[in-house]
Amino acid sequence: MNIEKKVINTMRTLSVDMIEKANSGHPGAPLGCAPMMFVLMCKIMIFNPSYPLWKERDRFIMSNGHGCALLYSILYLLGYNYTIEDLQNFRQLHSKTPGHPEFNPSLGIEISTGPLGQGIANGVGMAIASKKLGLNNYVYVMCGDGCLMEGVSYESTSLAGHLGLNNLIILYDDNKITIDGSTDLTFTENTKDRFIAMHWNVLEVEDGDNDINDIYNKLILAKSSVDKPTIIFIRTTIGYGSLLAGKNSCHGAPLGVENTKKLKQYLGLDENKYFFVDEDVKEYFKVFKKEKNINSNIDSEILQKDNIINELNIIKKLEKNYATRESSGMCLNIFAKYIENIIIGSADLGESNKTFVKTDIIGKYLHYGIREHAMCSIANGISTYDIIPVVSTFLVFITYCLAPIRMAALSNHKVIYIFTHDSILLGEDGPTHQPIESLTILRSIPNLLTIRPCDTKEVCGTYEIALEHNGPIAMIFTRQTISNIVNSDSEKIKYGAYIIYEPKQKIDLIIISTGSEVSIALDTIYFLEKEYKMNVRLISMPCTQLYDMQSNKYKENILPKNIKKISIEAGSTLGWYKYADYVYGIDRFGESGKMNDLKEKFGITVDSFSKFILDILNYIS
């Protein structure tokens, strides 16, 4: 057996041994993909395991993340910071080798994958980022049938073809098998023609199980593309070499002791050795060097924070009432002016989301098209290059973006989401466009900041948080003009919640509110003060997650236990019981109508809210 074949087979047996030991995992893909992975990583890609964060390195994404045993195997062999024990701890708690790849560039994991299709769109994002930074690297994505069936793959590859991303190369593990059986069951489109229609180069390797030279040649050819991304159809056999080869049954379950032994026999390796790497294989990786110039000329950006803050301070002083989406537009233009590494875009709602930036700012705006899902997945890829992606659509359409938003939260990618048209008060477009549950959904996602400011000052504060925050942040803005609040505070919103109105007398009640409902709450308080001599504190709580992080002392100070609290927000109340004794909101779908008619109908008025409060107080007393 020549050494290359032996390396490949060692990758295969390492992977299978990992899965056997864990008694859990997916052997099918590693057995089929080992040859392409070998050629790609050992002969094509430029990187340095000793300097894994070198900026201009080629990137690899395993979009079929369930096959990660193979990825860990080769990263180990290449000299990334894995030991054989790490491989033996595959899929165990606290191991370096979890069940799907988890974002950790130091360990060669360029992005988290698992939910199918995401990796392809992540790769499009990385390829865009490389272009923006003027890097000369390539982004390689390995994927399977599942990835190509997912809508996000079409959305993102359509955009990639449109943009002519010649630095993007997909290795498609074309094994004709999905979990439920043959692709003949469901997936018979002419995939090659599909990619040609999307302006991609399409190459093919007929025998991906054995023909290493062909894989190599096609990758070289792909790298020479002038103006198109490339997909290489690599025909493989799922579970290659095992008794289950070619069958869906080897996708997601360990082979078992006997089948593993037989596999090793077939591959010409010792059936009685486990996690075995022979000396010549070790030698191969010793000789094999990836020493490239790791000194990149790409400097990290020095953020002009002072300039940004200075200009935001001007915005804060504007007295005119704006829709918060408009205030956001002003702040975003400041970001665009002073941040070099930023890519702003919208899913075809730039004017509505107020995310268009001045046209003299070159290279900072990206038209995503009507592709919300791809937009957010691409943003995750962009963020791995330390470029800040700002993406936008209507709030209700987070339903299209939730998979990549969750991945951003999981991997702590710095992505800024601008979601406008934030309640039924957007009016006539009706219930398909009116968010009800959207804020609750966003707030339920761990590690995602969701901020809904109540006026221009709070919008500026939100942008200041976004500037500093090292992770994903969803900024929620109104369509409609709302009133500036006297005591709103761009500093205090960093606590997530603060006292925005305090009565002169002893407090009877506390109202908690966010966004456009703060001014309604304030008017209600004025009314109750005047008519009923009530003393009500108002808390602006634009960000529940930031509030949760505060000290008990701070919390007790603004929301003392012994005083009754009522929340008001024009949306689902489900999440508000955490902070309030009584909740006021909208727990049904909206309707099409004029904003003011909707306010009346859904009770987002001083009249209706004050009646609710008076009822409660009667009930309490």
Place this chain on the structure above:
Amino acid sequence: MNIEKKVINTMRTLSVDMIEKANSGHPGAPLGCAPMMFVLMCKIMIFNPSYPLWKERDRFIMSNGHGCALLYSILYLLGYNYTIEDLQNFRQLHSKTPGHPEFNPSLGIEISTGPLGQGIANGVGMAIASKKLGLNNYVYVMCGDGCLMEGVSYESTSLAGHLGLNNLIILYDDNKITIDGSTDLTFTENTKDRFIAMHWNVLEVEDGDNDINDIYNKLILAKSSVDKPTIIFIRTTIGYGSLLAGKNSCHGAPLGVENTKKLKQYLGLDENKYFFVDEDVKEYFKVFKKEKNINSNIDSEILQKDNIINELNIIKKLEKNYATRESSGMCLNIFAKYIENIIIGSADLGESNKTFVKTDIIGKYLHYGIREHAMCSIANGISTYDIIPVVSTFLVFITYCLAPIRMAALSNHKVIYIFTHDSILLGEDGPTHQPIESLTILRSIPNLLTIRPCDTKEVCGTYEIALEHNGPIAMIFTRQTISNIVNSDSEKIKYGAYIIYEPKQKIDLIIISTGSEVSIALDTIYFLEKEYKMNVRLISMPCTQLYDMQSNKYKENILPKNIKKISIEAGSTLGWYKYADYVYGIDRFGESGKMNDLKEKFGITVDSFSKFILDILNYIS
């Protein structure tokens, strides 16, 4: 002007007048699409406005739902139950003519649309339903660029081509303009080749603004397709006839008084008349008859409920412990046996979701492929034919399905969702596959029942609820085997929550739990009883929404105000403050590892939970 042209121009001016009067809406699409709408509805489609619910009628879906002024205009002219006042109330609260079409077949609205791309997948679902019922009708979908850019359109058209749905015809309003500008900005794929690659017929109308005969001929041709769905590229001018024709600025804002006058001049109609339908146009629709045999041979299904209940009763008595997904699989097979009009499927996880039904049941299983989004949108379309769609995937992947789930809830479609692998306890697949926030997300959606049963008996009760419930229902099941609970009750779960364990002494505390955590809660109670002489009631609350619907008396009876309550669920706690004083759950992402290691790490154990309770009691006392 010939009468047909006059009808078309009347549809145009009615639409524009509606938008002007509402001072809100989208004139671009109605002006461009009027000719194709006219030909389709007046010359091609078979239906009867006097019997709008005739089963074998052709279906029309306006996937570009923002253009609905046009749809309402022609439905009015055709004699559906609209008055001219209804048109004048466009986009007003409580009108029959909301800002986007809202599901109401009696009024000719076959499905709600608005979120782009959905209508195409809905059409695929309807076409599948027609085939299943053996109907001889056609499903027509009108769509724009936005719909074709959305991932769900690729997913669903790929499946439609695979299935050879020759009863599905898309009219593509190919106007080269999106909200942000020309399609050259983002959408330059060769769309025709894309559809050819997906095994569709592709036809073209070069002058969709004027060439009525060509539209007619191509529709006739489309109807003659033997084994393929058809898309007709109809080249139109957005905002045809107005000064803004061909510009993105006429997409989503009223034209204004002057432009409207000029439009009417251009169209040869009286610029000073509003909502005007001339006598010859009225006459045209009088003469024009759609009298077709409205007596369909298609009988409504008589559900064999007794048989289903009888067999579910057998399952309830099984003493063996199962994973609830396995119990679900047994119940689902009973549904499949006795319900003729059911289509069960999975996004390539049939074996994992336990949704495969016995192979001898013909025509009831559909392989959706790895297309969660399309699957759920297709289900919405299927449900409009009174066929029950049952769709399934892993719970965490609701992130891919949320847009159609929301639409199902909004339109009250009877769709049954089976979501398995319902917590971190699925184990090694790790955080990308482990739901945390998923249950909170589902529960925040209005009008969606979410049920998470705790054992086989409750699973049977869940299926009984699903049988009766007239709307969407999400059923949540475990991957892992869990213990049957002595007092679990398939009847009582219909209250959403009930007492599943009652101590003999006066109650100190109440625990509320769902699904796999009920048995942990029960073991905790036994422990506290034995070691601390505590008396703790246990509430099983598989469905918060059903509980919310109960009388205050029932609620006070099982969850009395004066007793402290603690919830436990292996997921986000955000929604539990509504029911409990203290919450126990998981508010961070999971990790890859063995189930038992994860239980320890995340505290889903008797030991950890009882410590939490004891701490609280110390704190209270």
